[in-house]
Amino acid sequence: MNKLNQREVQNLGFLLNFPFHWTGMQRRTSKRVWETRYVVKKMRIPEATVMRLAVYSRLLENLQKRDIVTTSSGDIAEGAGVSPAQVRKDLAYFGEFGTRGVGYNVEELCGHVRRILGLNQKWPSVLVGAGKLGSALALYEGFNIRGFHIVGVFDVDPNPIGNRFGSIKVLPMEHLERVIKKENVRIGIITVPAVAAQEVGERLVKAGVKAILNFSPHVINLPADIIVRNVDFSLHLEVLAFNLTFELTECEDVGV
Amino acid sequence: MNKLNQREVQNLGFLLNFPFHWTGMQRRTSKRVWETRYVVKKMRIPEATVMRLAVYSRLLENLQKRDIVTTSSGDIAEGAGVSPAQVRKDLAYFGEFGTRGVGYNVEELCGHVRRILGLNQKWPSVLVGAGKLGSALALYEGFNIRGFHIVGVFDVDPNPIGNRFGSIKVLPMEHLERVIKKENVRIGIITVPAVAAQEVGERLVKAGVKAILNFSPHVINLPADIIVRNVDFSLHLEVLAFNLTFELTECEDVGV
DNA sequence: TAGATTGTTAATCGATTAACAATC
DNA sequence: TAGATTGTTAATCGATTAACAATC
Numbered sequence: 001m002n003k004l005n006q007r008e009v010q011n012l013g014f015l016l017n018f019p020f021h022w023t024g025m026q027r028r029t030s031k032r033v034w035e036t037r038y039v040v041k042k043m044r045i046p047e048a049t050v051m052r053l054a055v056y057s058r059l060l061e062n063l064q065k066r067d068i069v070t071t072s073s074g075d076i077a078e079g080a081g082v083s084p085a086q087v088r089k090d091l092a093y094f095g096e097f098g099t100r101g102v103g104y105n106v107e108e109l110c111g112h113v114r115r116i117l118g119l120n121q122k123w124p125s126v127l128v129g130a131g132k133l134g135s136a137l138a139l140y141e142g143f144n145i146r147g148f149h150i151v152g153v154f155d156v157d158p159n160p161i162g163n164r165f166g167s168i169k170v171l172p173m174e175h176l177e178r179v180i181k182k183e184n185v186r187i188g189i190i191t192v193p194a195v196a197a198q199e200v201g202e203r204l205v206k207a208g209v210k211a212i213l214n215f216s217p218h219v220i221n222l223p224a225d226i227i228v229r230n231v232d233f234s235l236h237l238e239v240l241a242f243n244l245t246f247e248l249t250e251c252e253d254v255g256v
Numbered sequence: 257m258n259k260l261n262q263r264e265v266q267n268l269g270f271l272l273n274f275p276f277h278w279t280g281m282q283r284r285t286s287k288r289v290w291e292t293r294y295v296v297k298k299m300r301i302p303e304a305t306v307m308r309l310a311v312y313s314r315l316l317e318n319l320q321k322r323d324i325v326t327t328s329s330g331d332i333a334e335g336a337g338v339s340p341a342q343v344r345k346d347l348a349y350f351g352e353f354g355t356r357g358v359g360y361n362v363e364e365l366c367g368h369v370r371r372i373l374g375l376n377q378k379w380p381s382v383l384v385g386a387g388k389l390g391s392a393l394a395l396y397e398g399f400n401i402r403g404f405h406i407v408g409v410f411d412v413d414p415n416p417i418g419n420r421f422g423s424i425k426v427l428p429m430e431h432l433e434r435v436i437k438k439e440n441v442r443i444g445i446i447t448v449p450a451v452a453a454q455e456v457g458e459r460l461v462k463a464g465v466k467a468i469l470n471f472s473p474h475v476i477n478l479p480a481d482i483i484v485r486n487v488d489f490s491l492h493l494e495v496l497a498f499n500l501t502f503e504l505t506e507c508e509d510v511g512v
Numbered sequence: 513t514a515g516a517t518t519g520t521t522a523a524t525c526g527a528t529t530a531a532c533a534a535t536c
Numbered sequence: 537t538a539g540a541t542t543g544t545t546a547a548t549c550g551a552t553t554a555a556c557a558a559t560c
Binding site for chain 1: 301303306307309310311313314315335336337372373374375377379381388389391392393395396398399401402403404442443450466467469473474475477483485486487488489490491492493494495496497498499500501502
Binding site: 536 | 541543544545547549553554555556558559
């Protein structure tokens with residue numbers, strides 16, 4: 001590999017269009033000659049940062065609707081319930097979007113955040129499991145608004161087959177692979193009972209799905225390159241219940 | 257306050273039944289006399305730990321169903337997709353539940369985890385917003401199974417009023433406060449559109465609700481002692497979308 | 513005792529925050 | 537220039553992990 005200097009490494013990062021950091025390492029090539037190699041590392045973005053960015057994007061959309069032109073890290077922080085430093089840090093992973101002394105242009109920043117999150121494109125998705133929850137999700141407008149179009153709903157049970165959700169109808173599992181290929185689906189949503197979740201997950205991955213939103217209470221084991229999010233509702237209720245019981249025995253610093 | 261020694265402070269923590277740590281602080285009371293005060297502090301449990309405990313409880317219930325008597329941190333870790341050290345650490349916040357050299361008794365540990373999470377009691381809850389999502393949630397058995405009983409469904413819209421979900425029917429908002437008081441409800445679930453979320457949240461809190469599961473895409477601002485979890489689905493889809501786009505530009509450490 | 517597994521410590525890793533220089 | 541707000545650094549805070557003594 002060629003030797004690059006700091007400036008060239010930075011430019012490389014910019015060209016490749018990803019958040020990065022570089023480190024210089026000195027190495028002795030002969031008794032008196034030291035060589036400095038620069039290494040570009042892709043920066044790991046904390047998951048919490050991504051979640052917050054999704055919240056910021058909502059706030060920015062609201063500001064846009066209300067025709068507000070300029071905002072600040074303080075405003076955003078207040079709306080999202082975090083600190084202004086946090087907001088600036090989150091954004092700093094991806095670039096410089098503001099003007100010192102002035103703030104951020106709402107429309108511009110909104111566009112940047114949406115681009116970062118990948119919301120400037122359509123995400124065709126499939127949903128497996130047309131039970132109560134699956135049906136509600138298939139009809140949920142919230143997904144469409146943000147670019148997540150459910151292009152196929154599937155079920156093993158012959159009962160719901162043929163039911164319509166808007167323009168799409170429930171299909172038997174045999175068609176799963178065909179639809180995924182045809183529509184270039186990369187996101188799968190699982191709303192089947194716990195026992196079937198693992199099997200469905202594996203089948204989705206085999207058919208080409210790269211990311212899975214798992215609503216079933218079963219944790220799925222899939223290859224490391226597949227992105228899985230477990231979003232079982234009762235998990236959240238349990239965290240609430242824990243906090244409620246735990247608060248009861250709460251005890252401020254007790255000097256004794 | 258009385259002066260206690262280390263041992264007494266530890267006992268106090270055990271008596272009050274919470275995870276704690278203590279620290280000794282020395283203070284000069286007169287020119288030559290130093291006094292040591294011990295301070296009990298409630299241990300902060302990481303939210304990630306609570307989420308994982310909820311996952312462990314599901315795995316343990318599965319093992320119980322399959323009549324498996326003994327398990328290990330390794331087994332649990334594999335099922336939950338975390339490290340064995342993580343499992344042991346998570347449990348260690350709350351006590352010693354295993355036997356060295358042997359492992360954990362499934363039934364026993366399951367009981368402990370359920371008690372820690374507060375699942376050994378009933379949690380009457382109300383749901384505001386009887387739209388598509390609200391209806392699906394009202395019918396979702398997953399909640400009942402884990403002790404979360406929806407005792408009231410409410411809506412401002414007169415259309416769904418009177419609809420039945422199992423044994424309960426949709427009531428107008430006027431009855432909200434009455435039901436919350438009568439059933440001693442401490443958990444509220446919000447499935448109203450974004451614009452109404454803040455108002456509904458405030459009304460729930462005023463009526464006595466202590467914890468809120470917010471499915472609307474709007475972040476609610478409530479008093480600090482109220483526990484709020486925002487669980488907008490598309491938030492999760494956006495994290496998936498980010499990871500999918502981000503992966504595309506992924507780049508291993510590049511030596512240059 | 514040998515093998516296994518827990519509970520706990522210290523080291524490591526990573527995220528948040530306070531503070532401030534840079535800038536409008 | 538004075539006031540305001542960003543972008544970035546270093547310090548702090550907190551969570552995870554590797555390793556091992558304790559124990560069956």
